[in-house]
């Protein structure tokens with residue numbers, strides 16, 4: 001995000017503690033696409049674009065750090081992505097559950113107080129997740145709905161039914177941001193983001209930075225890889241694409257370049273002071289089976305030989321459910337989806353194929369063993385298979401969540417000074 005906004009003429013200051021690299025290493029994983037050091041990435045960006053984002057490597061849960069950054073940057077807009085994004089990571093044990101909730105909630109609280117004291121007119125664009133809503137047997141509105149109860153009507157926040165400690169941290173954030181808007185008069189956009197995927201975040205293949213140091217990471221371990229990341233990596237190394245249970249869990253998805261477009265639209269169109277608004281940010285919904293079938297079709301067309309298999313679902317989640325969320329607010333602001341999933345999957349496979357050996361060397365991290373009941377046991381295959389791939393416990397995905405879609409490490413902008421005329 002920092003790269004995207006800086007390239008469009010915004011003056012960007014960012015903070016990132018570098019936790020993502022530590023979390024993935026803790027899971028025994030590594031990015032399928034090699035990631036350069038932060039300094040090398042900043043240098044490469046400056047060589048390509050003639051300017052660089054100002055990046056502080058520090059912790060958002062340290063209030064002094066956040067206040068210093070606000071004093072230096074005096075932001076007009078704050079894009080807050082700096083949280084732990086993994087459901088499985090938060091479900092490992094009490095230590096991880098509590099760490100994820102503290103990290104996410106405390107960081108956001110520090111941002112809210114820094115805004116009150118140092119940037120009360122700024123616009124907070126806060127990353128939430130579609131996973132906050134869960135899978136109710138109702139259509140899902142954008143944040144609020146009209147309800148009649150015992151003869152009285154009101155407009156209330158739509159109930160959240162999160163499915164992991166991580167997702168609940170985002171619900172608590174949403175409540176805190178909404179409350180801060182009310183009591184401090186702040187303005188905020190809470191973005192209920194669907195699963196982000198893809199490797200080309202600048203929008204078109206032609207714009208994709210040539211320097212590999214600027215490419216985004218792509219994780220495929222059970223905690224920080226998404227289903228689609230794993231399916232692509234599995235296709236590349238000839239492992240079966242593994243579905244959790246029935247594979248009928250449906251979620252919203254959008255390509256990373258369109259996520260950048262949507263967040264930029266939100267930045268450029270702030271709400272009124274005191275307003276808390278919610279955007280559901282996704283393009284299309286797919287079941288996980290549909291997703292695997294798409295990857296398999298594209299991979300087959302590229303000469304690969306993917307198989308799809310089902311494994312035990314380590315999560316407690318509904319595998320058959322209604323799913324029909326609204327997503328009109330961003331379209332009303334001018335959001336135009338630019339990529340279709342098939343071409344994005346093709347680009348991902350093209351980017352991953354040269355790293356076959358790197359992925360194959362870490363293939364064991366695809367196997368899920370973090371279970372929602374707190375135990376650790378690898379998921380077994382639920383089908384007989386067709387002879388391809390291993391017979392025992394299989395590779396899998398920690399599902400449909402958000403654990404990364406490969407956002408670049410330098411991408412967690414917390415302060416952006418708008419330069420609206422310098423885009424393009």
Ligand SMILES: NC(=O)c1ccc[n+]([C@@H]2O[C@H](COP(=O)([O-])OP(=O)(O)OC[C@H]3O[C@@H](n4cnc5c(N)ncnc54)[C@H](O)[C@@H]3O)[C@@H](O)[C@H]2O)c1
Nearest residue numbers: 016017018019020059060082083085193196402404405407
């Ligand atoms: N990627 C998705 O599909 C997706 C979907 C929905 C929502 N989200 C949300 O988007 C945001 C970004 O997700 P992502 O997938 O790019 O994850 P990411 O791990 O790549 O980005 C989060 C970054 O925040 C940093 N961070 C975390 N805690 C910090 C702290 N206390 N201080 C400083 N830096 C800290 C991490 O080092 C990491 O680089 C998250 O808030 C996530 O919940 C992501």
